[in-house]
Amino acid sequence: MSELSIDELTVRVREWRRTIRRTAEMLRGSTVSVGDYDPATHGSLITFTGVPGYEEVERYWVNAPFAFVSINYDPEANEHLYHVVEPELDDVEVELLERLFSDLRESLIYRREMGDETAETVLRDELRELLEVYGVEVDAATYYRLFYYLFRSFRGFGKLDPLINDPHIEDISCDGYDLPIFVYHDTYNDIGTNVVYSKDELDSLVVRLAQQSGQHVSVGEPVVEATLPDGSRAELALGEEVTPRGSAFTIRKYADEPFTPVDLVNYGTFNLDQMAYLWLAIENNKSLIFAGGTASGKTTSMNAISMFIPPRSKVLTIEDTRELTLYHDNWLSSVTRDRLDEGTDITMYDLLRSALRHRPEYIVVGEVRGEEAMTLFQAMNTGHTTYSTMHADSVQTVINRLENEPINVPRAMIQSLDILSIQSLTYVGEERLRRTQTLAEINGIDQRTGDLDYTTTFSWEPSKDTFRKRDSGVLDEIRRDHGWSQSELLTELRDRKLVLQYLRENGISDYRRFTAMVNEYYADPETVVSNVRESTDSAVAELD
Template structure:
């Protein structure tokens, strides 16, 4: 095996011996007992001198101590650059890594386990065993550099792994062979990276992504959509037939920590008034549809406001690819299946929706409506089920037109069972790219004179002031009548919910578990919660007042 390890090195045996002597001297240590990495004792694993022509504007770890990201800015072209920095391997270490990869792969497959910690222990044990067989002694630094690349390959996303671990990245886009990868960064928007793929490397990676997700992709069937093991959505294309510049992929990263309504208010996607309105509407079983263009935040908003569903209500979700993450005990999740998903028949959203009605849910959430499932969804609305869904459309009228025409074809009389339509947009405020709830409309019914579907605007975003205008609401009037409230009761309820939301925003409650816990407590004991948050808000105001001494 040692002969295989050194095969292919240039310069003959003498050169090999000199190189081996140099490496052994540099990598002096033990291959049996490798201590945990200690930056104080062992020094850095990565070295970096910057990128020519780019001024550094940001730098942060994505996988400490192995990989960090450098963000540079070129003033002349007014562009940012995303540069991944990883440990450097010299030629000899790269040869060792290649041999370790070949020899460890089968062992890891044999010892496969669902526990990542166990797989990491297996990887380390196999590395120690093989390095001993190779008669190569390595320092802790060298061992951890080799471990990083092996772990990145077997357990991560190969060279894409640092990007996938970056919490600032929303989307990843590879457009073909030899082309730079682009990412959407929450602070720097669309930005070019230093990552590229050659043909064989990219083809293999696309096939691997499909296989890991239980999907089939081939030259004969070169396009597939899937959900990656970490929950991210991926659109994959193999070869040059449908994507002439070569295999391609786009990944929309899955966030393990979903946005809360408080986060959306903090980002100014919604106002406190809008969110209090949606909270009361959801509790009162009003059906909602979120519309908008690509990356406008439709699914994020729908997922967030679902945290307002009362704690014991039964929720059933239906999706093509898993995106929704609810912190709710009584939640039944369902996902469609393609013909290759498990060896059986295809299971569509229409099939799942028909089945869902027999589960007797109180709330039905459909990831996106685009076809025949919309008819069943609106039938569910008409039979008393509260439903939420999303749709690609950029205005209220566009939503109505799409619903009424091919391929959806929902009768106008059924559309009027929809209560609220929220249209979102991805736009600019100054130099900043932002998401805003541009319109919250209410479906009022069919105009008996014209036959058109009537709707009114409850909230509208004013782009000149970057503010939201509130108007009269028929939905709130309906809720007032259904609850038997006076007008002052309704306004007090909205005011109390605004106060709770304001408290959550000011306390920076971004964790969905903490957020949901307080909402559920409000449902159980609203007076106590309102009193507590009011005291906290008043205390904060007093503490911030000039001349106040703690």
């Protein structure tokens, strides 16, 4: 046996002392008794005096009473800072937390059966028992500070947890080691934070996010697209193979409550006329594509307008990464899969071909990029109503992408598409907002030029932030199919607009209540419209 060096001997002695001290504490024991946390009795868990050099402009809780966000402004640099404030631990509490984390991990592995207990209850009980075993006397404030960090680690996302819990954040971006996290805030747009990850921390987080999503990430396969357990979409990169500044990720958060058409009207993305138009078009099986740049709201809009699909219709969704959530009883969801062991890849093309055998009335495809677009348009040409999204910034760009590599849809098939919605993330004054630039209709092939002919039904006028309405061939086609007069068509649009205005005026944007009202309308439109007219005169007056 070789002799131990001084450093190795010192480490061994420290380990022996730690073991002896831990054994003595376990034999001694104590009783930890803490009730519910009460700020008035136990004091604040957080001490924060501001960020030097910045002026605080806003403060709000993201996990009361444990964590809040302080939005600060630097007038000299003309920039904002997103500052996460969490409980501070002293040296003793830090050492105790490390020990608790190790012991709790082992304890929770053995305690897998929780019965009716929540994860929070189990963790509190385990924490209390361990503190009693250690013989450590702690006050309520210390207990809850320790609990917060343990719960954040075991059930949350660690240092990322406050950002994930902030409803004002849409995107979270990490560009590498020791670099500040950036977020997209619904008020302050792109803003830097005080959250930073070291190399080991960031590598560990990327691996953990992949594992939580049921994916594998490694040096051999360093890039992964995943869906987190809460539905958020994540793009992960491990190490420095493809991202030289180190591991990186972008998380596009999933809203706890999905946007409804009323929300989109309130945000100004669409107006009531456009929503009534889309409602009638969807009810009458018109196919749509939502196009736009990154973060323009394509998927959000498609998800929202899907609430207009008649309640008993069979709907099938196809996605690479799970983003769509339809509040529809007769809904079959399908997601692509990479090859497992000796199996084969299951692509969007495979799923789309399979979908047609399920005889769906509506097919919703997350995004078309390649050969699956051909099958999508074949489905349109055989009478299936389809919705999808694309990256494109104009009607002509959509057509060019569809007709050329790698999509290659024949021009004759594209004319089966009814409506194109072009959306953008733009500025109204100094505010960055989402707007529908154009709602266009595909009219077929121009016999003189051979090009696809399209007309603009709605267009956005930036100077006034309003939408301009023009004639619609889609509405004329619906009118002819139903044998309506022009007056009857206008009445149908007016009734839907009236219902939407009623929902908006009464603040009914919850998806459950919204879909319930839409379903009631489909069941008995005359009664619903009559009830709406009786309950509000202001809506009618505004529409007149």
